[in-house]
Amino acid sequence: MNLAEGVQTISFALLALMMIGAALGVVLLDNIVYSAFLLGGVFISISGLYLLLNADFVSAAQILIYVGAVNVLILFAIMLVNKREDFSPVPRRWIRKGGAALVSVGLFALLGTMVVQTPWVIPANLPATTSTLIILGEHFFSDYLLPFELASVLLLMALVGAVVLARREYVLDDEASVGEMPQLPLQLPERPKEPVALSGTSAPSR
Amino acid sequence: MLKFLNKIGDYAKETLQSARYIGQGLSVTFDHMQRRPITVQYPYEKLIPSERFRGRIHFEFDKCISCEVCVRVCPINLPVVDWEFNKELKKKQLRHYSIDFGVCIFCANCVEYCPTNCLSVTEEYELSTYDRHELNFDNVAMGRLPYKVTDDPMVTPIREFAYLPAGTLSGHDLPASAQRAGDRPEDVAKTLKTSSPEQSED
Amino acid sequence: MNSGIDLQQSVIEILSNLGLPPGVAKLVWLPLPMVLMLVTAVLGVFTGVWLERKISAAAQQRIGPEYIGPLGILAPAADGLKLLFKEDITPGNADAVLFTIGPALVVIPVFLSYLVVPFGQNMLISDLSIGVFLWIALSSIAPIGLLMSGYASNNKYSLLGGLRAAAQSISYEIPLALAVLAVVMMSNSLSTIDIVNQQSGYGILGWNVWRQPVGLLLFWIAALAECERLPFDLPEAEEEIVAGYQTEYSGMKFALFYIGSYVNLVLSALFVAILYFGGWGFPVPLEQVASLLGVSETNAVFQVVMAAIGIVTTLLKAYFFIFLAILLRWTVPRVRIDQLLDLGWKFLLPVGLANLLLTAGLKLTFPFAFGG
Numbered sequence A: 001m002n003l004a005e006g007v008q009t010i011s012f013a014l015l016a017l018m019m020i021g022a023a024l025g026v027v028l029l030d031n032i033v034y035s036a037f038l039l040g041g042v043f044i045s046i047s048g049l050y051l052l053l054n055a056d057f058v059s060a061a062q063i064l065i066y067v068g069a070v071n072v073l074i075l076f077a078i079m080l081v082n083k084r085e086d087f088s089p090v091p092r093r094w095i096r097k098g099g100a101a102l103v104s105v106g107l108f109a110l111l112g113t114m115v116v117q118t119p120w121v122i123p124a125n126l127p128a129t130t131s132t133l134i135i136l137g138e139h140f141f142s143d144y145l146l147p148f149e150l151a152s153v154l155l156l157m158a159l160v161g162a163v164v165l166a167r168r169e170y171v172l173d174d175e176a177s178v179g180e181m182p183q184l185p186l187q188l189p190e191r192p193k194e195p196v197a198l199s200g201t202s203a204p205s206r
Numbered sequence B: 001m002l003k004f005l006n007k008i009g010d011y012a013k014e015t016l017q018s019a020r021y022i023g024q025g026l027s028v029t030f031d032h033m034q035r036r037p038i039t040v041q042y043p044y045e046k047l048i049p050s051e052r053f054r055g056r057i058h059f060e061f062d063k064c065i066s067c068e069v070c071v072r073v074c075p076i077n078l079p080v081v082d083w084e085f086n087k088e089l090k091k092k093q094l095r096h097y098s099i100d101f102g103v104c105i106f107c108a109n110c111v112e113y114c115p116t117n118c119l120s121v122t123e124e125y126e127l128s129t130y131d132r133h134e135l136n137f138d139n140v141a142m143g144r145l146p147y148k149v150t151d152d153p154m155v156t157p158i159r160e161f162a163y164l165p166a167g168t169l170s171g172h173d174l175p176a177s178a179q180r181a182g183d184r185p186e187d188v189a190k191t192l193k194t195s196s197p198e199q200s201e202d
Numbered sequence C: 001m002n003s004g005i006d007l008q009q010s011v012i013e014i015l016s017n018l019g020l021p022p023g024v025a026k027l028v029w030l031p032l033p034m035v036l037m038l039v040t041a042v043l044g045v046f047t048g049v050w051l052e053r054k055i056s057a058a059a060q061q062r063i064g065p066e067y068i069g070p071l072g073i074l075a076p077a078a079d080g081l082k083l084l085f086k087e088d089i090t091p092g093n094a095d096a097v098l099f100t101i102g103p104a105l106v107v108i109p110v111f112l113s114y115l116v117v118p119f120g121q122n123m124l125i126s127d128l129s130i131g132v133f134l135w136i137a138l139s140s141i142a143p144i145g146l147l148m149s150g151y152a153s154n155n156k157y158s159l160l161g162g163l164r165a166a167a168q169s170i171s172y173e174i175p176l177a178l179a180v181l182a183v184v185m186m187s188n189s190l191s192t193i194d195i196v197n198q199q200s201g202y203g204i205l206g207w208n209v210w211r212q213p214v215g216l217l218l219f220w221i222a223a224l225a226e227c228e229r230l231p232f233d234l235p236e237a238e239e240e241i242v243a244g245y246q247t248e249y250s251g252m253k254f255a256l257f258y259i260g261s262y263v264n265l266v267l268s269a270l271f272v273a274i275l276y277f278g279g280w281g282f283p284v285p286l287e288q289v290a291s292l293l294g295v296s297e298t299n300a301v302f303q304v305v306m307a308a309i310g311i312v313t314t315l316l317k318a319y320f321f322i323f324l325a326i327l328l329r330w331t332v333p334r335v336r337i338d339q340l341l342d343l344g345w346k347f348l349l350p351v352g353l354a355n356l357l358l359t360a361g362l363k364l365t366f367p368f369a370f371g372g
């Protein structure tokens, strides 16, 4: 075992430990903020594993998208509504727990069979990949075109949804402005927006 | 569509204009960078205060007649005149005199009105202490004269604005021969002397 | 393109000649560039802080630090020393663990990004094929650190400050990435080395500024916002609000934020130099001049001189932009948070997309000039 392999093994062990520990923390910790931060740790460890698999672009994308966008979004959501309250016990909680366990076990079984069935033998004459980026691009625009486009449509839908949510509501009656001045495009009179979030809730605790 | 394009054009124009303004601002800042610093490196350089500078008040114990005019004219009745009546001499005798320079506003009203000219303003402005009560100067402390900036070997005196030639803003690197703008006080006094009889006749 | 000098090879060879086995020689080599880069980054911070003070002073007709070392060069060191000796306070009821990790999370990615900053053909730690993308990805970790430190301070103003800083940071990442994407499209590679090489050959005429003027502006504005420099420094806004997410920090933890912001500034300036101003390329194509004069490219002296010129040129370009940032600091007033987000989402983002489209079109039409 030479230097590179040793480093690789040790990093793999460290990353795997980090990932499993952080993931357990996400699930088991009571404090939801800790869970969110640990989720970021999980994502970073996964990107480290990608790096070990020579998938440098995927690992950077993992950091950019999951840590930089998804996790930050989750944190934003948690911090803006964080009320530090104890969870009230839900009646028949065991049904939910059982359901969750069933799904988890099923998922684990699926993944397990996948792991067992995949031939992990590395073909000896594997050509050295110079740039993963180019290979990725080629795949995106040939055999993975449909999933790629579907994903982009999904993102577009999310984008449109965000715009619809964030957009102010416009007063759309023509009578008001008839005879006055013609309404300019892109400049509609706005209806004042009432603060929705403040109604009914007590003051945040922190 | 045309309107929309027009709007975009207007927007672009405004953007360009604001970019121009930022550029102008940058050029102003850049221009300031090339000017000479106007700061005085304080402990090593000091400004020579002008003649009309109102600094710490100086007091001459022997001239004071304890009339308390200074107390009356002071906006905050600040000077403390501690006297007692001397029966033999039938005169007020001053025992202590003090002004708290932590409270004084250096308006020099007291100096202006003192009938015996025993008060005067000095050029001293370095009045920082660790305790504000140390600023309560008694007659001994007030009798001290400040050390002149021009005599201090550790300090480079810099001429203040009032001593600068017309058009100069900084006292650094001025030739000693550079005269201040306007007349010197002696000349002013001379012209006053010669012209005052005529004025009194008017 | 000649490869210039290869420090790694020569150092390992020297070590092997001294009698070390090649594996050990490699092991000895490994930490060297990293330590060198750390030192470079810290020195960059020191120079940046010193320049900031001196240039700010000059713009305000002051003198600035003068007696701490010649021309006040040691002022940043004095700063650091002061922060080192200050008490490290953790506010009561604060989350001590998150409070400590937060600043580290802000600083470490910035230092890691120095991995891909080239000062010459072989003068970088690793020529990753994802190059600039690594920088963009790493800089997206910082908001988590900001949120963490804001949350852990047990102070609602810190929390709000952290949220604002994170919002600013993630919304300006997008125009930044778009501007970088346009450059990457022209050079057909994410690697910083390739980007610089694509600009070399014609001296100053080959630089990306001429092909990407809009991109440069976008990049610079977004980079200023990412570094929280003055027109966009509202997370900190020292005159108006307390320092946002940094409010509760003192001593070395505060110093981490401070260092992080300056390292980030230096890094951004370096990236401007690399992406738009030809990296280590001299304004005159020196290689051609050398071949005209008959100096061979494999000449050792020539290579050393070229490497030195490359480093100096990169640094000069970067520090020119730092100078510009400092000058901007005293020129432009601070924007409000809604103006900031407006600028980011409603101006920079569309302009960035249009720029990308334009670059793609130009690349298809003039493949020779826009890297077909």
Ligand code: SF4
Binding pocket: B063, B064, B065, B066, B067, B068, B069, B070, B071, B081, B113, B114, B115, B116, B117, B118, B119
């Ligand atoms: S006005 Fe002058 S003379 Fe009268 S008490 Fe004051 S200091 Fe003394």
Ligand code: SF4
Binding pocket: B057, B070, B073, B074, B075, B076, B077, B078, B079, B099, B103, B104, B105, B106, B107, B108, B109, B110, B111
């Ligand atoms: S200078 Fe003015 S404030 Fe001070 S003691 Fe004299 S009269 Fe009072």
